[in-house]
Structures are given as structure tokens and as C-alpha cells.
Amino acid sequence: MIVTIVGTGYVGLVTGACLASRGHDVRCVDVSEDRIGLIRSGKAPFYEPGLEDILQRCQASGNLSVTTDLATAMRGSQISLIAVGTPGDGEHQDLSYLKTAAGQIGMNLKNASNYHVVTVKSTVVPGTTRNIVNALVEEKSGVKAGEFGLCMNPEFLREGSAVEDFMNPDRVVIGELDAKSGAVMEALYDSFDCEKLHVSLEEAELTKYASNALLATLISFANELAALCEATPGADVETVMDGLHLDHRLSPMADGKRIRPAILTYLRAGIGFGGSCLPKDVNALRTYARRNQVPAPLLDAVMATNARRPEQVAAMAEAALGGLAGKTVALLGLAFKAGTDDLRSSPAIAVLQSLIKRGAKVRTYDAFITRAAAAAAGLESFFAESMEAALEQADAALLTTVDSAFRQADWKRLLSRMRTPVLIDGRNVLRNVRLPEGARYYPIGQGGPLHEMERQWAV
Template sequence: MKIGIVGLGVVGLSTGVVLADQGHEILGVDIDEKRVSGLECRKSPIYEPELQELLVKNFDKMKFSTDYSILSDADVIFITVSTPTVNGKIYLNYVFDASKKIAETVKKSSTIVIKSTVVPGTARKVKEILGHNLKVVVNPEFLKEGNAIRDTRNPDRIVIGSEDKESGDLIEKLWSFTNSPVIRTSFEEAEMIKYAANSFLALKISFINEIANLCEKLPNCDVEVIAKAIGFDKRISPYFLSAGLGWGGSCFPKDTLALTSFAREKEEILKTIEAAIEVNQERPARAIKMLKELTEIKGKTICVLGLAFKPNTDDTRESVALKIIDLLRKEGAKVIAYDPKAKSNVEMVTLDECISRGEGVIVATEWDEFRGLEEKLKGKFVVDGRRILDPSKMDRSHFRAVGLGV
């Protein structure tokens, strides 16, 4: 099939290269000329394991442009544009603008698939924009950055929201190679499933971070032991029970805000999700507090290890590390940083230089190369915000870790 992709970010590119690898012709559109130019030169604009390799492997089956006209005879078109939050509410103009341009361009009876995260009711508005010639399906993504290709190939489930059986069947057949469970739903159910899933995962993280706060006040109490034990309960599971500095990135922050704002418009208050957001917003300040318990930071050089919001990505959107850096600067500290992939406006140095120059060190992202640094960190004041260092190998008078008791 000829498959269009509108929006060439993590979701769009992951969808495109995986479907190209299945033999489909991919027609990618993005308004960013620099991004399109890079892709035309076989270079991915983002770091994601396997993405660059699949782009090169399937390049002959892929075309990229800023011009929607390449979508004119596409069989299926995925909308994968960003849906950020503005003033706490979801911003859907990118979805609606893409829909208008598709309606003006596509000449055949195509199926338009909304993969962007959207609040319930969006698909019906898109359907109105597209008119009678184009069918609409809601097919939310559930991929994790840093694992996007594998999650696209092997998702936990495929959710397909449609109003007519034919278009739903087409998308189900398209993803049949994944052998994943398929859930057929209404538009609104598919739209809500994505928000409910992300919000529940955010709740788990904020919950274990609150347990970590309490463990820090108790003797001989480690939140990692607590999390491991409760994770064996099949009703709970061990996933998303890693205590740390909180969640960031392109999904959890905006999706929890969008859902709570949407609920308030419907005169419902999602109290647990709003509490989870509040807990998460407190995490950066807690890291600063832990470091200040060890040493004065004003005028000191502080090394921040990790800038990406999570490992295996260069994405710094809503990164807790960047929020920590802002707080450190307000406290009068000089900040240097190291990250294997991500960049920022802070002074970037090598890993060894960051540690050697830093009088204090905060581990802000759990990159594998930060594991086993205990020897190099001797003599430094260290806050392990991601629990990747072995406390038994650290001088406890110079060391604090999230969820580790006194």
C-alpha cells in the first residue's frame, strides 16, 4: 500500500520505517524543511535505537517532502503531528491544519488514521473537516521513546476506533504482522484509552516517589526493596515502580495536564491524577534539597549527569535534569553537564571532566554508562536521583539517593 505519514517525529518516523520494512511505500510530510532535507540525505533528525539503520535499509521505499501533494493517491494517511499543551490545555490546531490540507490534496477515497494523542471528540471534528470522501480511524500509539521501534513492531495491543467496519478492518490488516491483541472501539473509547493508560503509569511513578520520600526518613529502609516486593503482586506488577526524580518527556506531562483540563471542562475533577502531577512537580526541588544537605552549593561547580528525560533518547522535552539545572543556577551554582546524546545551553563536557570538575554531582538520567562510577565519584558530594549507584560502595556522609533511608 501507499502510506502517508504527516508529522515526522518519533511516532511518525517509527511508524514509517517499520511499515516500509513490511514492504509498503511511505510518503512522509513535515513542515520542517531542515528535517525533510536531512531525511532526504538518509539522516534521522532524532536519536532512537534502530531508527537510523531502518531508514537507510528502506530508503528506496520512502519519500519525504514539505508538500502535501505527494499524498494525493495514498491509500492510508497517518496523522502523527504534535499535540502539545498550551496553558494547561491540549492544542489541536496541528491536527486540524493537517486534516484541512489532506482534504484539499487527496484525490481518492483514503483512510485517515489519527495516531496523535487527542482528547475525545477530536476524531468527529476531523471527520467534519475531511468530508464524506475520506474515512477516519483512531489508532493511538503506545510506544516508549528509547524503545520506539520495538514497541511499533511488537505493541502490547492495537487499538482501532472506527465507525465503519471496512476502514477498521483495513487498519487491523495493516498491523497484523505484529500478532498483537486487537481491540475494536468507538472513536471516543480509542481516544480515552491512550490518556487513561498514560495517566495510570504516571500515577504509579508518583506513588512510588511518595513512598521513597517516606523511606528517606526511616532507618534501614530502601524503596527499591519495597518496590521489588510489591511488584511481585500480579495486581500491581513491577513496571513503572522505579523511584526517581519524576517523569518528563513528550507524553506524561502534557497528557496528564490535557486530561485533567478536559475533565474540568466536563465538570469532573480527576483528583488522583492532579495529585500525581503535583508530586511530580516537586521532584526537581527535592534533588536540590538533598545536595544542600551534603554541601553548600552557592559558588560551587555542580556536575549534572544526564540531560535527556530518559536514557536511549536525545529528547529533553520536560526533562527533569533541565529543571534541576535552572534551580541550581538560581542557587548560585555553576553547572556543567554530560549526556551521551542530548544537548542544551549548559556547558557540556566529557564524562570524566564533568566528574573531576564537579564538587557536587547529581545523577539525573539513568544512562547505562553511569553505572559502576562509584570509584570515580569518591570524594564528591553525590545525589543519585535515578538509583543506579551501589550505596554500599559510597561514603554515606557524601551520598544521598532517592528512597534510601538514613
């Protein structure tokens, strides 16, 4: 099948590369010349395991081409997937990229001789595909929907395992204007062995929000319990969560063995959720609810709990050091999770800002973040090249991601470089690691004297 992908970000490029590897003739388009130049040379513009290998293979085989010219990419194309960003600041979802892309596709459909299905892959609130994208395509093409197809196909991949997720989907959700549109989408995913759900455009749009809202809710639930445990001497959130997870409805037994579903990783305490999707999507859903006069107090609370968590973790550092004025904190982990270089809405950055507000000097280290990436996010002044450099003469280290390198690190050597060997574990990643004598280790979610002191530093 001839496929056009509009936008070569995490979703667009991974989708394009993976579909090309399944034998489709894929043309990826982006407005950024730099990005297209980089991809053409076989490089991915962001870190994603396995992606460059597929890009190089599929470009060499001729199954994947990249261009800034949509007209070239649309020639003879049977389906286009719009995968441009839909950023949001809480109140407002910016649909400008989506509208531009829809209008451009419409213009290119004016003289198309074959049936073509326009598909929205970006995350958008219910009604966007039918009312905004469709209207723009009709207006610019002069053709009525039905003569061209319309689908909404939400994407569930996770950054850091995007290729693996796309290649092995749990399901493909096909929101369709009509059966003819959906049949083309079904053919696109023919080689993917999973359930394919044919639903309305609005149901497809909502399914993506339902999925992310549930994940965000689980994280905030775990973090609210962590805060409760911190206020309860003798309580430990890890033990409470272990007990919760053993409910057979969460981790069933099969053939005498306990199955531990991946969803349980969202029921663990931490520093809050972030990234380009969860906060943006929960906020978009809240705004959609408000516009439709539907109360959504649960979603409001999920965001409120999430906003509090970085402050609570920064207050721990303040309590552990007896004040942060003039103290240096090494923040280990800066991206929104380990295994990605995405800094968008990272909760580690919220922790950093809270530490600075409290008077600390901060150095950051993240194995996945280059100096250039830190500079692009306005964080270069905090950047350290290595864990050693970040920890040099630091008063405390604060861990924010579940990076396995933290477990394997030589803490005896690392702690000896610090002014005081204080370790605040924002993700409880070192819980089972044997730390050298003298280390002052403070995991999250444990009631006790630190959290008694912490109250005076709460803001």
C-alpha cells in the same frame, strides 16, 4: 498499501519506516525542508536505535519516500496517518498543527478517485477526531464522512526503543467511524501479530490517556513513598519497593520462576517523570475532566507530587553540601531518560533550575545530548563534553538518569577529579556498585541524618 504519513517526528518517522519495512508503499511528509533533506540522505533527525538502518534500507528498496509536498504523497493513497505534535502547556492543548494537517488532507481529497481513510495518530482528547478533524476534512474536501473513512489509532511506542516497540506491539487500537474505515486500518496492520481492538473514536483517544495516566500515577506513587521513606529513619524505599513487587499479583510465578513485568520499572523512586508525553497527556486529561465537570483529584495529585520531586532531590544536594551558594554541581543526565536525546519537559532540567535557584553553579553531561542540542534548548552554558569535564573540581555529582555507563564508570578516577567526592544518586543507579573509599554516597529514598538536615533547605 499506499500510505501517507504527515509529520516525521518520533511517531511519524518510526511508523513510516516500520510500515515500509513490512512492504507498504509509504510516503512521509513534513513541513520542514531541513528535516526532509536529512531523512532523504538516510539520517534520522533524532536518536533512535535501529531507525537509520531501516530508513536507508526502505529508501533504497523504494518502499519509503519523503517529501514536503503533501499532494505528491497523497496521490493514490489509501490511508493517511496524522502524526504531528499536539503540545500543551497544562491548560491548553495546541491543536494548530493537527488542524492544519487535517485541512490540507481535506483539500487533497477533493479530487481523489479512490476511498481514503484519514487517521489521527497524534494524542488528542476525546471528541477531537470526530468533531474537529472530521469537520475540517469534510469542509475542505466537500465530501461527507462515510465517503472517506475516519480512524483514530493511538501510538504506544517509547522513545529509546521506538522501533522495537512499533514492530512488536502489545495491541493495535483501531478507533473507527465505521466498519469500512476500520477494515482498511486492519489491513494496514495485517502483518503484525497482536490483538487488534476495534473501538469507537473516543475510546481509542481515551485508551492512550488511560495508558499514560497510569504510568504517571505509578511513578508519582513510588516518589511519594520515597519522600515518606526519606522522612523515616531506618527506612529504604528500595527495600519497600522490593517487598511490594514480590506480591504475586505484580510479579507472578510461572514454572517455578518469578516473572518480573516491565511495569515494575515504573514503581521505582526517581526524580519525577517528564518527556514530551506523560506530563502533557496527564495535564490534557485533567483539563478535559474539568471542562466536563468531572472531578479528577487523583490526576491533580499525580502532577503535584511530580512537581515536588526535583525540588526534593535538589534539597538533598543542598543538605549534603551544607548549602549550595558558590558550589559546583555536576548534573549527570539531562534528557528525560537515558537512551534518548529528547529534552522536552525533562525533570533533570527542573533539578538544574532548582540547583541554580539555590545558588549553585551547574555543569551537565549526557552521553546522548550534543552541544548543538543543548544550545537549541538554551542550555549551552551548562554543557560539558564529557563526564570528566563535568566533574572537574565539582563539589558534588547528581545522577538523574538510569544510564548503564554510570554503573560501569571508573569512580575512583572520576571522584579524584572532584573537589569533594559527593555523589547524589537521583535514580539509585549506583546502589549496588562498589564505590571507592571516601566517597560520600547519598541515594534517594533512605531515611537518616541527611534528610533530617534537608528539611531546613526545603523550599
